[in-house]
Amino acid sequence: MFSKRFIHKIAFIFIFIFVFCFITNNMYSMETIEEIQEGNRFFEQGNYKKALIHFLQAKQQNPNSAKALIGFGKASLALGSISDAKSSFEKCLKLEPNDPEAIAGLGRVLVQENKFNESRNFLETALKTKNNNPIIHLALAETFQAMGKPELAIHKLETLSKKMELDYNLQERLAYLYLSINQFEKVNAIAETLINKNPDRYQGFLLKGKYFTYLCYDSDPSSKESQNYYLRGITSFDNALTLSPDNLEINHWKAKLYIWKGREEKKEAVSLLKQILKADSLNKNAMLSLATILTEQNALSSEDTQLAINLWKNALNLLDTDEIIRFGAENFAIKHLPEESPLRKSLGKYRIERHRAEVNSLYYESSLFHLWRAKDLSPHSPDTEALLELHYSKASDSPNYINTLLRLLKEDPSNYKIQNRLEKEVLTAKKSLEYKEAYLFPEGPGLGFLNPSTSPKVLILDFKPNSGIQSLISSGHLLQSAIKSVLSHTNGIRMASHEEEKSLRDLLESRNKTSWNPYHSSIYFDLNETSLYPSDIRFIIFGKLNEDENSIQVEFQSYDRLTGKYSESIKIRGKGRGSLSYITSSFAEKFKNLYPIEGQILKIKNNGVVVNLGKNNGLNSNSVVEFYRGKKSLGPSKILELGEYISIVQPELRDWEREFATGEKARVKKP
DSSP, rough: OOOHHHHHHHHHHHHHHHHHHHHHHHHHHHHHHHHHHHHHHHHHHTTTHHHHHHHHHHHOOTOOOOHHHHHHHHHHHHHOHHHHHHHHHHHHHHHHHTHHHHHHHHHHHHHTTOOOHHHHHHHHHHHHHTTOOOHHHHHHHHHHHHHHHHHHHHHHHHHHHHHSOOOOHHHHHHHHHHHHHHHHHHHHHHHHHHHHHHHSHHHHHHHHHHHHHHHHTTOOTTTTTHHHHHHOOOOOOOHHHHHHHHHHHHHHHHHHHHHHHHHHHHHHHHHHHHOOOOOOOOHHHHHHHHHHHHHSSSOEEEEEEHHHHHHHHHHHHSTTTHHHHHHHHHHHHHHHOTTTHHHHHHHHHHHHHHHHHHHSSHHHHHHHHHHHHEEEEEEHHHHHHHHHHHHHHTTTTTHHHHHHHHHHHHSSSSSSHHHHHHHHHHHHTTTEEEEEEEEEEEEEEEEEEEEOOOOOOEEEEEEEEETSOSSSSHHHHHHHHHHHHHHSSSTEEEEHHHHHHHHHHHHHHHHHHHTEEEETEEOOGGGGGGGGSSSSOOOOOEEEEEEEESSSEEEEEEEETTTTOOOOEEEEEHHHHGHHHHHHHHHHHHHHHSEEEEEEEEEEOOSSSSSSGGGGTTTOOOOOOEEEETEEEEEEEEEEEEOOSSSEEEOOOOHHHHHOOOOEEEEEEOO
């Protein structure tokens, strides 16, 4: 038998171990709870990076903590780490199969994986056992919105509101759904309800501020009404910041309203955006907003130049497949960086590689978008010049081909292959109709070209984003620039010059016209203001842009100022990495089908007349050129000699030698 003393010792040891384990476990539990609380606080502020750190710490302390797993999953999802979010939510569901937050989180992951129907079925199945759970209803509404069905999401929530009172988060989601379809008064009503019921929560004031921001966006910026919206919006955001001082989302929306106001207030926006990025260097919204503002400026300090470089680099790393963001980074590099800078060189190299990958495939037309972009980014790169030489040769663009060969020969004077190609092309050019008629002429060591085109002039306006106030502020203008670049290289189409477009932008901005949008620094179509446009612009292209993470959709029309008629609306959709090149080349093809083939008589000769229409305009030897004086037809003519840019044609009208004069209008009917 054991002595009493021995038994007391053993009992004491067991009690000590039990107490030690209890205290240690409780200590770790308290630390885990504190980490989760800190994670939730930063998540609420929109600082997902710091939130993730705390949730990760909590998860390491207690791998089976459902709250730590859910927090880690939510923060990972917000930062774009889909696989981490998915594994975290799935592990939580193994521990707690009916946890509504884990169910909702996994539904959101499926949406990010573009598995919309799978997400819908998963969440609707979960609701059969948890019929009135607001967290799952909220995730289902978000799924419908991601599917492009905001009206269905609204219908579901409105139907649910008749069965039960919607909780705070569901009311907030319903308000944002109304905001997405521009039902602003319903947004305001919900914001008022949220503020009255919970004046100590910031979300109602934030929603109110967004409501006024959208009203500013949709109103005449010079009106007293819009100025009132602006002041009330700033007040709403300030009220929200009083309740949540470090909230990044509130500060970003306040910055957006400053951007809309423009001028001096843009400096306030820059300051706020820098504060946001100091707290969260990978905040995508602030990153894109600030990068765009810096790019728009005419001159940057060395400090701001380096900041913009870092912002665009980070944006490209985070959103590598977003073609409009890449185009924005390229615009920054072209405007603010020398050709030899690392960022500009890498962007140019990317375009060269994309052109090479597509030029000999079915995507030849799309490949030209990359070639023109490489020319803008790296005009003196040997790779760019070699590719341009091949293209100009294939396209029978004699002036550009000869001048490119001359540049290559200057870099390599002993290259006999280039010398031979140059001599052959010069001989060919001298036999051309353009050379005979002095539109192609010797100029220095190369050839000069006087473009005789009088085709109808085209102006393309910025595309209006469907989603309103975006973080990539200039997305509609960037798309306009990309399409304009391709149209300007499209045979037969004559675009308004850069100077004409800039003068028009400056005029509309200075007069605060309704077609000028200060937030996007963009011009949208307004028929009442077209009288301010240069008189020789005939066609105005305008439209809408709808962009998500995987695709770009453009819907456009053209307005003919001569006839007062609109073309039919045309939609183009591009997906993935090649979306922008596909859209621009398809756009050029579809617009050219709408574009008339028109010119005029340049010269009267003994055997016919010279017109400024040729192969470049789509003519062939069987084309029929018809002449007009006003609306009266002067009859058709047959082509005697067909050039690239001009042709000699013989009218069928009797006594045409006395009847016709230079400047008579010429037109070719399309087959």
